[in-house]
Amino acid sequence: xxxxxxxxxxxxxxxxxxxxxxxxxxxxxxxxxxxxxxxxxxxxxxxxxxxxxxxxxxxxxxxxxxxxxxxxxxxxxxxxxxxxxxxxxxxxxxxxxxxxxxxxxxxxxxxxxxxxxxxxxxxxxxxxxxxxxxxxxxxxxxxxxxxxxxxxxxxxxxxxxxxxxxxxxxxxxxxxxxxxxxxxxxxxxxxxxxxxxxxxxxxxxxxxxxxxxxxxxxxxxxxxxxxxxxxxxxxxxxxxxxxxxxxxxxxxxxxxxxxxxxxxxxxxxxxxxxxxxxxxxxxxxxxx
Numbered sequence: 001x002x003x004x005x006x007x008x009x010x011x012x013x014x015x016x017x018x019x020x021x022x023x024x025x026x027x028x029x030x031x032x033x034x035x036x037x038x039x040x041x042x043x044x045x046x047x048x049x050x051x052x053x054x055x056x057x058x059x060x061x062x063x064x065x066x067x068x069x070x071x072x073x074x075x076x077x078x079x080x081x082x083x084x085x086x087x088x089x090x091x092x093x094x095x096x097x098x099x100x101x102x103x104x105x106x107x108x109x110x111x112x113x114x115x116x117x118x119x120x121x122x123x124x125x126x127x128x129x130x131x132x133x134x135x136x137x138x139x140x141x142x143x144x145x146x147x148x149x150x151x152x153x154x155x156x157x158x159x160x161x162x163x164x165x166x167x168x169x170x171x172x173x174x175x176x177x178x179x180x181x182x183x184x185x186x187x188x189x190x191x192x193x194x195x196x197x198x199x200x201x202x203x204x205x206x207x208x209x210x211x212x213x214x215x216x217x218x219x220x221x222x223x224x225x226x227x228x229x230x231x232x233x234x235x236x237x238x239x240x241x242x243x244x245x246x247x248x249x250x251x252x253x254x255x256x257x258x259x260x261x262x263x264x265x266x267x268x269x270x271x272x273x274x275x276x277x278x279x280x281x282x283x284x285x286x287x288x
Contacts, residue, residue, distance in 0.1 A: 010036055011088045012098060015236065016105030016126045022051040022232060025133040028124035031105025036085055039266050046268055052229040054182045055222045056236055058147065059211040060095060060191035061252060063240015064261040066208065073208055080219035081235045081265035093239035093252050093259040096146035118149045130182055131155050140170040141186035164189050168214045175225045185218055187211055194250030199241045233267040
């Protein structure tokens with residue numbers, strides 16, 4: 001994308017090569033090499049030569065503009081993931097397109113999902129790269145969601161759940177069992193509600209609060225169960241959303257800031273060196 005070349009802000013395709021570098025695995029074959037440097041630098045400062053485990057919480061459709069307007073709602077996210085990174089989504093900003101790019105490191109024209117469809121990806125992914133290095137992966141997602149479907153047919157433990165609450169419970173269980181190196185927990189209530197109302201309706205804001213609460217619950221268990229591992233915790237949405245003036249309801253898929261700009265939040269920790277006690281100032285990052 002032209003935007004990606006002209007701007008210092010990275011694309012969500014940078015997530016895969018960054019995770020690969022931190023976990024010391026070769027990235028998938030079509031991945032770009034454009035890593036998120038602030039995160040790499042933070043790992044060096046913390047003398048984290050290698051990340052053992054990664055937890056990625058994936059809330060659907062939470063764009064940058066929501067954080068900017070409702071930053072106090074995200075204060076607790078910063079307790080566990082204090083490194084705030086602005087990223088561009090890919091076009092079109094639709095969930096399967098975005099998560100395919102996020103977990104292949106490739107643009108839509110390369111991985112092949114270029115509209116709202118959910119085929120099983122045939123190309124090399126972050127998960128294939130981890131599997132080649134004997135890493136165990138678990139994906140907990142709402143049944144029939146994009147993340148639940150497009151990464152199938154791999155040596156991954158898939159958990160298709162009824163809805164967000166069940167995904168949270170599953171993620172907690174998986175963390176406590178401590179059998180995986182990479183866990184994804186995907187939630188979709190905010191996206192579901194914005195399509196029925198607007199991105200900033202009362203119900204939608206309540207859904208954001210629930211996402212943050214779920215992330216905190218999962219992150220707390222992560223800090224307890226993975227405390228002896230070098231670990232990476234990510235709060236990583238796929239795209240944003242806007243109100244359609246024609247329908248009066250929320251949607252996404254346009255090349256506009258509301259849809260294309262997201263913040264990802266990262267927490268990097270050494271084994272037995274958690275961050276659960278950090279004090280957070282509302283609306284500001286607090287580095288561990």
